[in-house]
Amino acid sequence: MTTTEDMTTSLRTILEKYETSRDNLIPLLQDIQEHLNYLAPEAVAMVAEHLDLSENDVYGVATFYAQFRFHPPGRHRIKICQGTACHVRGGGMVLDAISRKIGIVPGETTPDGNISLERVACFGSCALPPVMVVDDTVYGRMTPRKSEKLIEDLK
């Protein structure tokens, strides 16, 4: 995705696959996010127009779901599991430690665009709690200290 024009063209291609029914809102947003990695303001505006909704309606629904992002993800994506198995083994402490270290809360990206932080419900690796995923690599049995060391190299 290099220019706004490219973005608009690919968004049009995605929109054409969906009939103008409000029922298509979530699948459409998921499709766009898969393509762009986030929901750009231009995308929200085009979805609203396509489905004959207001942009506020689209934001209202999209912000209800944790899966949608409204800013481009960082070069590195850190996801920390807060599902039950991970939570009882200290997933919250790992999340707090990382959050403090890089100075952002889940859902944000560092101002230099290097790291984005996400809270996830379950990765399906519940035998290794607490679990943290850095880009596509899964790390189990994390501690605050181990998780901090892991991301030092990402800077």
Ligand code: FES
């Ligand atoms: S609860 Fe964390 S991987 Fe399942």
